[in-house]
Amino acid sequence: MEHADLSHIDNWIFDLDNTLYSGDVNFFAQIDKKMTAFMSQYLSLPPSEARVIQKEYLVEYGTTLSGLMAVHNMDPSEYLHFVHDIDLGILIPDPRLHTALSSLTGRKFIFTNGSRQHAKNVGEHLGIYGLFDGVFAIEDIDYIPKPKKSAYVQFINAFNVDPMSAIMVEDSVRNLEAPKAMGMSTLLITSQKDWSHEPEASRPHDGINVPDHVDMHTHDLPSWLLALE
Numbered sequence: 326m327e328h329a330d331l332s333h334i335d336n337w338i339f340d341l342d343n344t345l346y347s348g349d350v351n352f353f354a355q356i357d358k359k360m361t362a363f364m365s366q367y368l369s370l371p372p373s374e375a376r377v378i379q380k381e382y383l384v385e386y387g388t389t390l391s392g393l394m395a396v397h398n399m400d401p402s403e404y405l406h407f408v409h410d411i412d413l414g415i416l417i418p419d420p421r422l423h424t425a426l427s428s429l430t431g432r433k434f435i436f437t438n439g440s441r442q443h444a445k446n447v448g449e450h451l452g453i454y455g456l457f458d459g460v461f462a463i464e465d466i467d468y469i470p471k472p473k474k475s476a477y478v479q480f481i482n483a484f485n486v487d488p489m490s491a492i493m494v495e496d497s498v499r500n501l502e503a504p505k506a507m508g509m510s511t512l513l514i515t516s517q518k519d520w521s522h523e524p525e526a527s528r529p530h531d532g533i534n535v536p537d538h539v540d541m542h543t544h545d546l547p548s549w550l551l552a553l554e
């Protein structure tokens with residue numbers, strides 16, 4: 326298990342979906358399907374056509390929601406409520422993650438392109454929500470998501486984080502580009518599930534041939550954290 330020297334890190338910034346739980350679990354697919362259903366209704370298109378636009382927006386705007394807001398001037402609240410109304414039951418809380426997060430020194434944050442309510446629902450379900458010093462969600466970044474640099478700038482300003490003392494933990498390779506350029510360390514959470522149905526730009530990475538802006542990568546976040554000195 327690879328660990329760079331992380332003794333200078335006192336701000337741990339975690340993405341939520343497919344990061345604080347494994348992307349190998351078929352959980353995010355529920356949200357994905359609800360996005361398609363919402364768009365099919367909203368744009369009056371068959372699901373197959375709505376899905377193409379959904380993924381185009383994801384690639385172009387960072388999230389499907391941002392595309393809907395930019396192109397259709399959509400109000401985000403109904404969408405966020407609809408797509409995050411999902412069954413949490415298939416996510417099995419991992420007590421090792423709680424232990425690992427509890428023993429980290431420094432501040433811990435959740436930074437998600439999902440909604441505040443989604444972060445709370447999932448974080449509480451996993452039994453880790455109370456361990457974080459702050460949560461930053463799509464509402465906090467004016468719905469302009471990662472990987473846009475403005476999102477990270479708003480984050481570090483809101484919590485007074487020095488990027489040189491921070492590590493960004495993410496399953497999305499492109500969401501680590503701006504943090505690395507700003508001086509953060511980067512940890513990629515990989516997935517061994519088949520994600521070929523997702524656009525290459527935004528799918529979780531399999532850990533083979535990771536790009537240079539990824540400092541470290543692991544398939545198992547709890548084990549990786551527990552192996553820290």
Ligand SMILES: [Mg+2]
Nearest residue numbers: 340342343496
């Ligand atoms: Mg994610």
